[in-house]
Amino acid sequence: MAATAVAQPAAEDARSITAMAFVTDTVAQGRISSDLFSLTLGKASIREGSIDTALALSEWPRDLDLLIVDLGGSSDPVADAAALKTALPGSCLLIGVGRINDVALYRDLIATGFSDYLALPLAEGAMSRTVDRAFEQRERGGGPAANGKAANKPRTLSVIGARGGVGATTLAVTLASMLGTRLQEEVLLIDFDLHYGSLMLALDLEAIDALREALDQPDRIDALFIQQVAQKKSDFLYAIGAEEPPGGGFQARPHAAADFLRSVHRRFRWIVADVPRGDPVIQRQVIEASTDIVLVTDLSLPGVRDAMRLQQLAHDVAPQAQFHLVTGGTLDPRRSAVKVADLERTLKRKVDCQIPADVPSALSAVNFGKPLAEAAPNSPIVKALRPMVAALERSDDAPAEKGASATRAFMRFTQSLKLKRK
Ligand SMILES: Nc1ncnc2c1ncn2[C@@H]1O[C@H](COP(=O)(O)OP(=O)(O)OP(=O)(O)O)[C@@H](O)[C@H]1O
C-alpha cells in the first residue's frame, strides 16, 4: 500500500505538504484524508469542525501549506472566509467545501483569496485533483483570484515626487487605475502623507482617521477593518487616505509601514503608495517595503539634485525593487532649465517615461474627481504611461519563489507515485 511504499521524497529539495482540514461530514473527512495521503505523507491533520472552529484557533502553524475548511453552518460564509484568509500565513492555500452549490458563492470565495470550493458530497479523487491544480496554479504564478496573475506575489509600487507639485499624486492615481483595468484586478491606493495628502481629494473620497491608528497598531488590522476603510472608487480601484490635523505630530514606530502593507496585502495584491516627501521616516519605511519604485522629477536643478538623492536612497534601502525614472509633465520641457539628457547623465540611467504636459486632461480629472485615465482616456499622458503599465504587468510573471520549487519537486514526486500505483 502507499503508506509503506512512501518512505521519504526522492527529490532532494522535496518536502511534504503541511495540511489541515476542518470538516463536519465524516464521509468527506475520509475522502479528504485518503486524497491527501501522498501529498502529506499521511500526516494531514483532519479535524471534526467547520469554519467556526478554524476561526476560533488563535495560532496557526507557520509552515501550513493547505487548509480545507467546511463552510457549512456559517451565516455569512464570505465574511468568515475573508476573516480566515486574513488569519492564515500568507502562503497557505485555502479550499472550501460545503453543501451550497452556488456560482455566486464560489466567485465571492475566490475573490477573498480561496483557491477553490467544492460542493459536497465529494467524488473520489476530487480533492486530490483540486489540490494539485491549486498548487500548480500557484507554481505558475497564477490563480483564479488574480485572474491568471500571480495571486501570491504582493506588489507595492511607490510613487515618489523628487520635488513638490511635479505630478506624483496624479501619476500614482493614473497608474493604479490603468493597472487595475489592465489586470482586471482590484488595486489599492494609499496616501502615506497623513497630514497634507491630496489623493483622497483628487478622487473625491473621504479621508479617514483610522490610517494613523492602523500604522500605530498594524497587528489589529483584519479583513473587516480593511473592508471598512478602503473606499471604492471604481470596479478595480480602492483608496485609503487621512487628514490628520496640521499641528499633530506623528512618529511612525520602526517597520510600521512594512507591517501595515503586509496586512493590507492579504486583501489587495497590488498596492500603489503615494509617498510623502515631508516625513522622512514614513518615506524611508514605504520605500523599504516596495517591490517597485517610480521616481518622478521635473527638469529643474533642484529636481535633478533631489532625484539623485532619492535614487540613492531607493538603491540603499530597497535594492530588491524595480526602479523607474519618470519626468513629470507639469512643466513644458522646452521651457525647462535642464534637458532630459542632462538628467540621464547625472542619474546614470535612462528616463523610462516622459509624461507630457496636458493641462485640459489634468483639469478634467480634478473636476470630475476621477482618475485621469477615466476622465480623459485619450490623453497623451495615458498613452505615454501604457508601456510602463505593460512592463509592470510583465514583471508579474517573474520566476516563482524558492519555496515553490520544493513544492513543485514534491508534486512531481507524488504524481510519479500515483502513476506507478495505477
Ligand atoms: N501631466 C500633467 N500635465 C498638466 N498638469 C498636470 C500634470 N500632472 C499633474 N498636473 C497638475 O499639477 C498639479 C500638481 O499635481 P499633483 O498633485 O499630482 O502633484 P504632486 O507632485 O503630487 O504635488 P504635491 O507635492 O503637492 O504632493 C495638479 O493641479 C495637477 O492637476
Ligand SMILES: [Mg+2]
Ligand atoms: Mg502629491
